[in-house]
Amino acid sequence: MDEPKAAKQKKTWHKKVIIFLGALFVLGVISLVAIAVVQNKPLPKNIKYGIVLDAGSSHTSVYIYEWPAEKENDTGVVQQINECKVEGNGISSYGHEPLKAGLSLQKCMNKARQVIPEKQQRETPVYLGATAGMRLLRLTNATMAEEVLSSVENTLRSFPFDFQGARIITGQEEGAYGWITINYLLGNFIQDSGWFKYIPNFKPTETSGALDLGGASTQITFESKREIESQENSLHFRLYGKSYDIYTHSFLCYGKDQALRLQIANSIKDATDSILLDPCFNSGYRRNASTNDLYSSPCISKLRIPTAPSTLDIRGTGNYQLCKRNVQAIFNRTHCTYSHCSFNGVFQPSLDGTFGAFSAYYFVMNFLNLTNEQMSLDKVKETVERHCSRPWDEVKKDFPKIKEKYLSEYCFSGTYILNLLEYGYGFSSENWNDIRFLGKIKDSDAGWTLGYMLNLTNMIPAELPYSPPLSHAGYTGLMVFFSILLVCIILTCWLSFRKPKCLHKGII
Numbered sequence: 001m002d003e004p005k006a007a008k009q010k011k012t013w014h015k016k017v018i019i020f021l022g023a024l025f026v027l028g029v030i031s032l033v034a035i036a037v038v039q040n041k042p043l044p045k046n047i048k049y050g051i052v053l054d055a056g057s058s059h060t061s062v063y064i065y066e067w068p069a070e071k072e073n074d075t076g077v078v079q080q081i082n083e084c085k086v087e088g089n090g091i092s093s094y095g096h097e098p099l100k101a102g103l104s105l106q107k108c109m110n111k112a113r114q115v116i117p118e119k120q121q122r123e124t125p126v127y128l129g130a131t132a133g134m135r136l137l138r139l140t141n142a143t144m145a146e147e148v149l150s151s152v153e154n155t156l157r158s159f160p161f162d163f164q165g166a167r168i169i170t171g172q173e174e175g176a177y178g179w180i181t182i183n184y185l186l187g188n189f190i191q192d193s194g195w196f197k198y199i200p201n202f203k204p205t206e207t208s209g210a211l212d213l214g215g216a217s218t219q220i221t222f223e224s225k226r227e228i229e230s231q232e233n234s235l236h237f238r239l240y241g242k243s244y245d246i247y248t249h250s251f252l253c254y255g256k257d258q259a260l261r262l263q264i265a266n267s268i269k270d271a272t273d274s275i276l277l278d279p280c281f282n283s284g285y286r287r288n289a290s291t292n293d294l295y296s297s298p299c300i301s302k303l304r305i306p307t308a309p310s311t312l313d314i315r316g317t318g319n320y321q322l323c324k325r326n327v328q329a330i331f332n333r334t335h336c337t338y339s340h341c342s343f344n345g346v347f348q349p350s351l352d353g354t355f356g357a358f359s360a361y362y363f364v365m366n367f368l369n370l371t372n373e374q375m376s377l378d379k380v381k382e383t384v385e386r387h388c389s390r391p392w393d394e395v396k397k398d399f400p401k402i403k404e405k406y407l408s409e410y411c412f413s414g415t416y417i418l419n420l421l422e423y424g425y426g427f428s429s430e431n432w433n434d435i436r437f438l439g440k441i442k443d444s445d446a447g448w449t450l451g452y453m454l455n456l457t458n459m460i461p462a463e464l465p466y467s468p469p470l471s472h473a474g475y476t477g478l479m480v481f482f483s484i485l486l487v488c489i490i491l492t493c494w495l496s497f498r499k500p501k502c503l504h505k506g507i508i
């Protein structure tokens with residue numbers, strides 16, 4: 001049957017409209033996808049850098065960090081990209097020749113110039129923080145400490161970076177920044193943001209306590225739900241919109257090198273003809289020590305015996321039980337004016353949560369293969385005892401590449417760590433496995449330096465920065481998806497309820 005001319009014209013007109021709308025629809029979808037792709041094209045990376053020098057009692061390390069500029073207030077974005085170990089001893093050993101303290105840093109700072117792109121050097125902040133070695137030097141001779149600091153400052157100023165200061169940080173800062181570092185790297189500050197907080201019964205991640213063992217001091221820092229009875233051990237932080245009440249204490253003289261001196265100084269009274277039998281060294285090990293040098297530390301000065309021989313001939317006997325007795329003698333647990341103390345009359349609330357133990361805790365436990373998280377405290381003690389009982393010759397033969405100073409002291413250090421944790425802080429077989437021995441976390445060293453830089457560059461906001469619930473890519477994706485869905489629904493409705501005449505024939 002011939003269709004009338006008008007109907008035929010109408011049909012072609014409808015057809016044209018549908019083709020036109022279809023083309024418009026396809027064009028719309030293509031445009032949406034193209035906009036999403038163009039908008040989300042990764043921007044050229046704008047990287048920022050920062051340098052922190054950890055001037056420890058035994059040595060100095062130069063750490064270089066980098067982070068994407070546009071994300072600097074996010075948590076976990078700053079990464080360590082380089083560590084340079086300064087040759088020689090810590091800056092506090094240059095008290096008599098302060099100029100050399102600055103010179104010792106030259107090599108590593110030149111290395112930093114190679115790592116950081118030239119055009120960004122001027123805006124790269126440099127911080128030097130000195131810890132317990134310099135605290136002790138300042139106690140012995142404040143002028144020497146000043147001279148050493150100005151020497152390192154002069155060197156650091158001579159480099160094309162943005163020098164921000166060289167200072168002795170307090171024990172409290174050292175503890176606090178160590179705590180910030182590990183919790184930042186472990187991502188423990190992040191949990192209160194995003195969608196998670198809307199889930200009923202959602203429990204935010206707890207923070208981890210920080211245990212730092214150095215050569216001259218040691219720090220314990222953790223979030224405590226109990227009252228902190230002494231003002232000097234209490235810190236309050238507001239980070240990413242959450243408040244934290246922190247307990248911290250730094251024991252000057254209880255780093256492992258000073259603790260060894262304390263242990264030796266305590267035993268001098270038992271020496272005969274300048275021979276000192278020391279159970280904390282492997283049997284067959286011998287070392288000479290000058291008593292003048294030993295007593296030069298302010299940690300030991302009170303233990304001075306006027307009749308002590310000028311040189312000590314220290315001979316190892318490798319006896320863990322006797323070593324443990326000697327080590328315990330350096331902890332005073334007889335007096336406490338608070339409801340609970342660790343040692344030497346220092347307040348400590350009961351231990352809470354998990355702990356990350358780093359620096360010398362890690363070096364020693366890693367050497368003794370004791371970083372396994374499942375190992376019981378008894379097994380750990382057994383291993384240290386076994387190591388102490390090994391003859392020195394054998395130990396030396398097995399580890400020819402390890403520095404003799406470190407190798408000879410692993411028996412003492414292992415025993416000291418066990419006693420500091422158990423007898424000193426009150427860890428027991430029940431909560432031993434709450435301690436994780438940490439070297440690096442995601443390529444960054446666990447230590448106070450990263451926390452120090454984050455704080456001084458204001459990279460940790462007190463309040464959670466506003467962030468939309470969806471990422472930009474997620475937002476665009478969902479917008480495209482729902483736009484298409486809406487168009488489809490409208491089209492289906494239109495086709496079903498206001499069926500255009502042109503379609504009638506085909507369907508019937």
Ligand SMILES: Nc1ncnc2c1ncn2[C@@H]1O[C@H](COP(=O)(O)OP(=O)(O)O)[C@@H](O)[C@H]1O
Nearest residue numbers: 056057058059131132214215216217255360363
């Ligand atoms: N590989 C290692 N094995 C054992 N001990 C180590 C190793 N590397 C470093 N140490 C020790 O770690 C400690 C680091 O302390 P340091 O940071 O210099 O002092 P402080 O923090 O008290 O100022 C020192 O006792 C050093 O001897």
Ligand SMILES: [Ca+2]
Nearest residue numbers: 056131214359
């Ligand atoms: Ca240290």
